[in-house]
Amino acid sequence: MRHTYSHIDLDERRKIARWRTAGISVEIIAEKLGRHRSTIFRELKRNTFVDKLIPDLNGYYCVTAHDMACERRAKLRKLAQFSHVRQSVIDRILHGWSPQQIAGRMRLERHPISVSHETIYKFAYSADGQAIKLWRHLPEHRARRRPRHA
Template sequence: MERTYSHIDLDERRKIARWRSAKLSVDVIAEKLGRHRATIFRELKSNQFNDVEITDLRGYYCTIADQKARERRSKQRKLIRFDHLRKSVVEHISSGWSPQ
């Protein structure tokens, strides 16, 4: 049986934020979205907003969560971000070097 995974999108994050503010449990949110409960827990933990100065603002906000997730994914693309590194890698591979 093949499993497929898709990232949580902004629409799902809006639903999560709305349901969390309505005090729905993670299990109910996961069931409504058709996701595993661990996915929702991970989403809430890794994308929660924490303000050091104003503690009342702490919580899960869909737009901030989406921005944090996008930033994390973009950091992984080093060859896209660093032009000189990409050119160097292409040059070395073209001359017969192994990626290892």
Template sequence: MASHYQHLSFEERRKIAKWREGKMPVPEIADRLSRPASTIYRELKRNTFLDAELPQYSGYYAVTAQDKYERRRAVHRKLVAYPEVKAAVEDALKAGWSPEQIAGRMRLEQHRICVSHETIYRFAYSKLGLAEAFYRHLPEHRRRRRPRNHRRHQRSHIQDSQSLCHRPAVVAERQEFGHWECDLMMFRKENGKVNVTSLVERVSRFTVLIRNEDRHSEPIMEALIAGLAPLPAEARQSITFDRGTEFSAWRRLKDGIGAASWFCDPQAPWQKGTVENTNGRLRKHLPRSTEPTALTNRYLRSICQSLNSTPRKCLGYRTPAEVFESNLMALRNRLE
């Protein structure tokens, strides 16, 4: 496999300047730096300082060469060359979009100037980006990218639950609209028992949030019934849960809205990965330190609106709201 080309470093340019001052031939400089001679010739041609008025001061100087190199590279960085694109990217990041979502949406909307998600990351971690603290707008707000930690869950067993292994393949493979995943978002104990139900439709990734006053299962199920009841029956066919005791009253769903219930295997919340991933996104708006008084229905609706209007790579950079509405309209047309 061919190795990637490495640009000359400032230290290498210092050596080139010193050796050129000593009249060292270019082939020998290239040999000492383990570089092709063409690289050195190109460096001298591009970055030699020329003074038309005082030609005696013309020559190759390391600091000047490095400065010319950095300026030339900056011109090719779209977020430097096009301030309006940078402003648009920054606004989208502040709205909670990821670099990948921004890049994908630009391609979907066929912008005149598009950027890749790597371009956004490279700018954020470049010298200029770090000077502006641009990384603070990224989803993780970190100076360096690193793997996310996995959440750990401890869940109790639910008697007579319907195992996920019996869930139809059309649900597991996201081939049918109207199947949901559900979880509870908890907050610090000192803030009381208030929690939030997060509900995500598997095909569209459309999210619904519901406030609960405690973790008692029956009120939680009644709130789910009230939240999903306005939808057509085909749009609320099933819900997948983990085995937390807060979902032990799952039979009420079948009686209330006819929705089937499926349960993950013990200690396997990753089997409902759609809602787990959504919870990670929601934590930006609902950290564990959130006060119960802040969890108003209006605030939860605004969070849902923000999340559902954010383009997703898995949806071809369409938004969950667009996909959900499209499926809902198709469903209603079939029923008419």
């Protein structure tokens, strides 16, 4: 059975903020939005504003939460944004390096732009990676990724 997932949008974040201010429980908010309660808990944990200087300002604000989520999402596109990093990753994969080795070497060399091994795998199995058949040079040589918990 396949599930389709969608990111929480600004409208849903407005509802979450309004209902949390009204004191409604996370379980009821999740039910009203048609999402799992862990999704709402994760949203509140990851996107709650914290001010160390003025703790009274701490809280969940929908616009701030949306900006935080968008900023975090933009960081995932490093290989698309930085062509020199992308080319370096491709070259190393073609020379037989594993994604773990590439990510580890970038951290060791303290590159200003580093990527995780998971980002490299996602790139290798993306449309761009499939076009140049990067998967053939990965340790497992699979054309498709297996689900983690299958």
